[in-house]
Amino acid sequence: MEHDAHPFIIMGLGNPDPALAGTYHNAGLRAVRFLAEHASRAAGGGVPPPLKPYKGLFSWVTIGGRTFVFPLVYMNDSGRAAKEALRVFRATPADLIVVHDDSDLTIGTFKFVRAGRAAGHNGVRSIIDHLKTEDFFRIRIGIRPEEEVRRRKAGDFVLSPVSAKDERVLEAVFERLPSAIGLL
Numbered sequence: 001m002e003h004d005a006h007p008f009i010i011m012g013l014g015n016p017d018p019a020l021a022g023t024y025h026n027a028g029l030r031a032v033r034f035l036a037e038h039a040s041r042a043a044g045g046g047v048p049p050p051l052k053p054y055k056g057l058f059s060w061v062t063i064g065g066r067t068f069v070f071p072l073v074y075m076n077d078s079g080r081a082a083k084e085a086l087r088v089f090r091a092t093p094a095d096l097i098v099v100h101d102d103s104d105l106t107i108g109t110f111k112f113v114r115a116g117r118a119a120g121h122n123g124v125r126s127i128i129d130h131l132k133t134e135d136f137f138r139i140r141i142g143i144r145p146e147e148e149v150r151r152r153k154a155g156d157f158v159l160s161p162v163s164a165k166d167e168r169v170l171e172a173v174f175e176r177l178p179s180a181i182g183l184l
Contacts, residue, residue: 005082007067008089008095008097009067009085009086009089010032010067010068010097010099010124010181011068011078011081011097011098011099012028012068013029014070014075015029015074016071016072016073016136020159022161023158024101024103024159024160024162025075025143025157027100027101027141027143027170028100028101028139029071029099031097031099031141032069033070034174035068035174035181036048036061038178039066039068042148042178043063045113054084057072057081057085058070058071058073058081058085060082064119067089069154071083073177075123075126077129078123078126078127079125079128079131080122080126083115083130083131084127093131094135094136096136097136097138097181098123098127098137098138099177100121100123100136101121101137102119102140102144102159103143104140104144105140105141105142105143105144105147106142106144106145107145107164107166107169110141110144110173111138112137112138112180113138114138115135115136116134116138118143137182139177142173143158143166151176
C-alpha cells in the first residue's frame with residue numbers, strides 16, 4: 001500500500017498516562033513509535049527527530065513523507081486528536097492509518113483493514129464519531145491471550161501490564177509492520 005501521492009498519517013492509539021504505558025491497551029501507540037524509529041533509520045537517520053506537540057491534543061513527527069501522530073488525550077477521546085490532525089495536515093480520512101490494540105485477535109497477529117465498525121473499541125468509536133465516517137485504514141494488533149480457557153472481557157485485561165512473554169510476541173509483530181504498510 002503506497003501513499004506517496006498524498007499525505008499519509010499514521011496514528012497510534014493509547015493512553016498518555018505513564019502508568020499505563022506498558023499495558024496491552026497501548027499496543028497501537030507503541031507500534032507507531034516503532035514505525036517512526038524504523039522510518040528514521042530507513043531515511044538514513046538514527047533516532048527520530050523530537051516530537052512536536054500540538055495544542056495538548058497530539059504530538060507528531062514527519063519522516064520520509066509520512067506523519068506519525070501520538071495522541072496526548074486518553075483513548076476514549078482519540079477522535080478529537082484524529083480530527084484535528086487531519087485538519088492540520090490537510091488530509092482526509094482516506095489518508096489516515098489508525099493503529100490500535102484489538103482484543104478480538106490473538107496476540108501475535110495483526111490485521112490491516114479499511115473501514116468497518118468500532119467492534120467495541122472506544123478509541124476507534126471516538127474517531128468514527130468525530131470524523132463522521134468509518135472509511136479509514138486500521139492496523140488491528142491482537143492482544144487476546146493465546147490459550148484462554150474462558151474468554152475474559154477486554155476490560156478485564158487491556159489495562160494490565162504486558163507480560164515478558166507477550167512483550168517479545170508484540171515486538172515480533174512490530175517488526176512485521178513496516179513491510180505490511182510499505183515502510184520498507
